[in-house]
Amino acid sequence: MERYRLSTLKTLEAESIYIIREVAAEFQNPALLYSVGKDCSVLASLARKAFYPGKIPFPFLHIDTTRKFPDMHDFRDRICKEMGVGLIVHEDDNALSQETSLDDLSGVRCHSALKTEALLTAIHEHGFDAAIGGARREEEESRSKKCVYSFRDQFGQMESEGQRHEIWNLYNSRINQGESIQVSPISNWAELDIWHYIHMESIPVAPFYFARERLVKPDDTNLIPIYDQTQAGIDGAITALCRFPTLERRYCAVAVRSEAVSARQIIEEIVTRRRSETGARTAGRHRDPSIENNKKEDRI
Amino acid sequence: MDINKFLERNLNSALLRISMVGNSDDGKSTLIGRLLDDAKVYEDQPKVAKDNGSSKESSTGVAYHYFSTPKRNFIIVDTPGHEQYTRDMVTGASTADLAIVLVDASKGLTTQSKRNAFILSLLGISHIVVAVNKMDIVDYSEEVFEKICGEYSVFCDKLEVKNIKFIPLSALKGDNVVNKSGDTAWYKGESLLQHLESVYTSGDKNVIDFRFPVQRVSRSGQGFKGFCGTVSSGIVRVGDEVMALPAKKVSKVKRIVSLDGDLEYAFPVQPVTICLDDEIDIGRGDMLVHPKNQPDLTYKVEAMVIWLSEEPLKQNESYFIKHTTKTVRGCVSQLFYKIAPEGLHRQETNGLKLNEIARATVQLFQPLPSDPYARNKHTGSFIVIDPKTNRTVAAGMIIDRQARREQLEIGKDVTPVSRNIYLQGGKIEVADRENLLGQKGVTIWLTGLSGAGKSTVGFELEKRLIAEGRACYVLDGDNVRHGLNRDLGFSPSDRKENIRRIAEVSRLFNNSGIIVISSFISPYRSDRSGARDIAGDGRFVEVFVDAPIEVCEQRDPKKLYAKARRGEIPEFTGITAPYEAPEEPEVHLRTDLQSVDESVDTIFTYLKAIGFLTNHDPDD
Numbered sequence: 001m002e003r004y005r006l007s008t009l010k011t012l013e014a015e016s017i018y019i020i021r022e023v024a025a026e027f028q029n030p031a032l033l034y035s036v037g038k039d040c041s042v043l044a045s046l047a048r049k050a051f052y053p054g055k056i057p058f059p060f061l062h063i064d065t066t067r068k069f070p071d072m073h074d075f076r077d078r079i080c081k082e083m084g085v086g087l088i089v090h091e092d093d094n095a096l097s098q099e100t101s102l103d104d105l106s107g108v109r110c111h112s113a114l115k116t117e118a119l120l121t122a123i124h125e126h127g128f129d130a131a132i133g134g135a136r137r138e139e140e141e142s143r144s145k146k147c148v149y150s151f152r153d154q155f156g157q158m159e160s161e162g163q164r165h166e167i168w169n170l171y172n173s174r175i176n177q178g179e180s181i182q183v184s185p186i187s188n189w190a191e192l193d194i195w196h197y198i199h200m201e202s203i204p205v206a207p208f209y210f211a212r213e214r215l216v217k218p219d220d221t222n223l224i225p226i227y228d229q230t231q232a233g234i235d236g237a238i239t240a241l242c243r244f245p246t247l248e249r250r251y252c253a254v255a256v257r258s259e260a261v262s263a264r265q266i267i268e269e270i271v272t273r274r275r276s277e278t279g280a281r282t283a284g285r286h287r288d289p290s291i292e293n294n295k296k297e298d299r300i
Numbered sequence: 301m302d303i304n305k306f307l308e309r310n311l312n313s314a315l316l317r318i319s320m321v322g323n324s325d326d327g328k329s330t331l332i333g334r335l336l337d338d339a340k341v342y343e344d345q346p347k348v349a350k351d352n353g354s355s356k357e358s359s360t361g362v363a364y365h366y367f368s369t370p371k372r373n374f375i376i377v378d379t380p381g382h383e384q385y386t387r388d389m390v391t392g393a394s395t396a397d398l399a400i401v402l403v404d405a406s407k408g409l410t411t412q413s414k415r416n417a418f419i420l421s422l423l424g425i426s427h428i429v430v431a432v433n434k435m436d437i438v439d440y441s442e443e444v445f446e447k448i449c450g451e452y453s454v455f456c457d458k459l460e461v462k463n464i465k466f467i468p469l470s471a472l473k474g475d476n477v478v479n480k481s482g483d484t485a486w487y488k489g490e491s492l493l494q495h496l497e498s499v500y501t502s503g504d505k506n507v508i509d510f511r512f513p514v515q516r517v518s519r520s521g522q523g524f525k526g527f528c529g530t531v532s533s534g535i536v537r538v539g540d541e542v543m544a545l546p547a548k549k550v551s552k553v554k555r556i557v558s559l560d561g562d563l564e565y566a567f568p569v570q571p572v573t574i575c576l577d578d579e580i581d582i583g584r585g586d587m588l589v590h591p592k593n594q595p596d597l598t599y600k601v602e603a604m605v606i607w608l609s610e611e612p613l614k615q616n617e618s619y620f621i622k623h624t625t626k627t628v629r630g631c632v633s634q635l636f637y638k639i640a641p642e643g644l645h646r647q648e649t650n651g652l653k654l655n656e657i658a659r660a661t662v663q664l665f666q667p668l669p670s671d672p673y674a675r676n677k678h679t680g681s682f683i684v685i686d687p688k689t690n691r692t693v694a695a696g697m698i699i700d701r702q703a704r705r706e707q708l709e710i711g712k713d714v715t716p717v718s719r720n721i722y723l724q725g726g727k728i729e730v731a732d733r734e735n736l737l738g739q740k741g742v743t744i745w746l747t748g749l750s751g752a753g754k755s756t757v758g759f760e761l762e763k764r765l766i767a768e769g770r771a772c773y774v775l776d777g778d779n780v781r782h783g784l785n786r787d788l789g790f791s792p793s794d795r796k797e798n799i800r801r802i803a804e805v806s807r808l809f810n811n812s813g814i815i816v817i818s819s820f821i822s823p824y825r826s827d828r829s830g831a832r833d834i835a836g837d838g839r840f841v842e843v844f845v846d847a848p849i850e851v852c853e854q855r856d857p858k859k860l861y862a863k864a865r866r867g868e869i870p871e872f873t874g875i876t877a878p879y880e881a882p883e884e885p886e887v888h889l890r891t892d893l894q895s896v897d898e899s900v901d902t903i904f905t906y907l908k909a910i911g912f913l914t915n916h917d918p919d920d
Contacts (some may be wrong), residue, residue: 008310008315011569014530014569014571021528025516049559137364138598146364165387174687196311
């Protein structure tokens with residue numbers, strides 16, 4: 001490596017740390033939206049680096065609109081304890097009570113509707129002026145035009161007219177009372193960057209991401225998880241070695257067949273799978289093809 | 301595949317940020333799609349976002365695409381090229397290492413392609429790839445390609461772009477995008493992707509001037525105190541003596557802390573935490589530098605300002621200026637001119653509207669440590685925020701020759717000074733000298749053929765200026781060629797050096813407040829634009845003293861044409877050496893149609909209009 005040159009991962013890391021520090025310095029009351037997903041694991045790890053040897057100067061906020069997943073919550077609590085950050089769990093009763101009735105809606109809608117609403121309530125209740133999240137532009141086309149600082153007006157809306165032009169790395173943090181900024185420090189990270197960074201930095205991610213035997217029902221392309229063990233006998237239900245490429249609400253999550261039990265093996269699967277699909281020329285920073293059919297979750 | 305090899309390679313590969321500029325008509329979406337497809341990239345973004353069009357919730361017109369090859373990782377920042385999207389282009393170009401400008405071969409060079417190149421050069425992009433697309437429509441004609449290259453090069457000569465590459469391609473057919481095309485056998489260069497994978501950009505980084513804007517002070521148990529920030533430029537080492545600006549307090553670097561372990565040194569753009577030997581009081585917005593290499597610390601900067609808001613500029617009203625990690629109040633106190641980018645033409649202006657670009661003076665209410673943008677993008681850039689709407693309304697790039705009037709030795713107790721107060725003990729500045737003479741230094745550069753009337757006009761102008769009580773001086777062949785430049789002949793390189801020296805002398809005169817009338821043939825455009833750069837754009841008036849060569853030859857005051865015709869003078873401009881007429885002179889005289897007095901009047905009117913001959917009041 002050339003002298004005084006940063007690799008892609010180090011460049012992305014530097015950019016993210018700069019943004020996280022800016023937020024801590026320029027906002028009165030920021031919070032980090034912790035979703036327990038892998039992108040948030042990276043985000044949390046970047047936040048730790050940004051303030052080392054000091055502590056992360058803002059709390060983590062978990063918008064919990066899911067039904068109880070004990071192992072997810074254990075993982076979350078352990079991470080927060082290790083990092084020494086305060087955790088605010090916002091269990092939105094309203095959202096939770098609506099959950100069942102939304103079961104039949106598409107994953108996109110139920111997830112995004114519940115989460116956005118719950119987030120707005122939490123922001124309002126706690127008076128947060130900045131919410132740091134793990135959104136990435138590469139995740140899907142609709143995100144490709146997102147700002148690093150997205151402005152939310154006093155009604156919680158993110159109108160495109162309200163967005164500020166982001167020139168150089170001079171982010172505009174000026175807002176009025178009641179308005180807030182949604183910050184995405186890892187905007188420029190691609191799926192493979194995330195996994196490679198998790199591997200490089202040995203970042204703990206939820207067990208959900210790794211392969212083990214799970215009860216599922218296959219459809220055309222994916223494996224639909226069955227959480228209720230009593231349904232083991234239903235038509236088409238099988239036990240398969242699989243992992244979840246994204247960790248989102250169970251309604252939105254599907255599993256893929258996999259033997260990967262480490263970040264390294266997941267990268268290997270992603271790259272090999274892509275190579276077999278696209279020929280040998282390129283490898284790179286791309287999403288896990290397995291989530292192609294399941295990328296509609298709307299992480300906020 | 302070998303996963304370890306893959307991981308290792310990926311761990312070392314660099315990131316290239318590309319600004320992609322063009323319209324859907326030029327085939328931009330097709331090209332991006334082609335790059336992603338043919339580079340065998342997994343299609344992570346199924347369809348390339350439509351040009352601008354329906355802007356989605358919480359977005360601007362800028363779209364980001366990601367792909368990689370075994371050699372490099374790429375981010376394409378995709379922005380529309382139309383004039384109304386200037387601000388999007390500025391956004392995309394501001395962080396790019398390289399720009400791809402799309403030109404439609406079947407249409408040739410358009411005003412818009414020139415405009416785009418100008419904005420990219422303004423934003424300091426040193427590598428431009430001109431992708432001459434739709435070569436399939438013009439039958440892969442080398443001639444068409446060469447014509448576009450030629451025209452574009454001529455235009456770009458006026459811009460500061462280090463590296464321009466022209467690539468003939470067809471995004472639709474895939475020619476020269478990833479692989480070299482058989483249809484353009486005459487093209488010996490690389491394909492677009494090959495170029496992107498190999499272009500050397502590391503040299504663009506400033507590793508000389510150490511600048512470290514403090515983002516935040518970090519304190520933790522056991523009395524730890526450090527300053528968090530990103531190294532903007534330069535290298536800092538443990539043990540280095542550093543100075544905190546604006547307080548000018550000096551200390552030594554004790555530790556460079558990161559979670560990956562303490563570092564011996566840090567370079568751009570590493571985020572680190574710096575601990576100092578002494579307990580000095582600094583905070584966010586302060587800047588650490590090496591005491592022997594300091595930025596300018598001023599209350600006033602001169603800058604190129606791009607207006608991004610529908611709401612026009614309110615001159616002399618207070619805005620927030622965000623520069624590195626510091627936000628201060630400031631106002632645009634003076635507009636010199638605005639630029640019509642397509643012809644690089646300077647126009648007088650008294651306002652600034654959406655997408656307009658002007659040269660302006662920004663008055664700050666607190667001093668900022670800054671460098672010229674050309675030298676340091678991080679410390680040479682700022683955004684302007686409207687305090688009423690909180691919107692980002694402008695982007696500014698600081699120019700080298702700034703208003704140094706208030707370049708102060710700043711001590712701790714300094715408060716913002718009004719413009720006519722001069723601190724004791726400071727250096728004597730240009731403005732001081734100008735005030736003494738009650739005028740501003742300016743270079744009036746007369747260019748034209750021999751016999752066009754430069755000397756006549758020049759000396760008449762001098763007479764009129766002296767009569768008005770102005771201190772001025774004519775530089776011409778007679779007083780320069782026989783002394784200062786007597787070692788120079790008339791070859792292009794000697795002519796160039798001749799002009800360079802004259803420009804430097806003009807600058808010295810101007811700095812002492814004297815008006816200079818430079819009267820030289822100065823046949824080459826590039827030399828004159830070099831002279832403009834030396835003298836300073838804001839005080840350089842190019843006057844084209846124009847008359848048809850027949851008229852000049854007829855006048856032939858020094859009988860030079862006659863000699864040249866007889867072959868006694870080699871390289872005589874207009875006969876055996878070229879004269880490149882100015883494309884956009886500030887003043888264009890036709891001495892075959894105007895009298896000497898009328899010519900001088902024209903110059904006078906212009907000088908007055910741009911404010912050089914108003915009575916210069918130090919309290920203005």
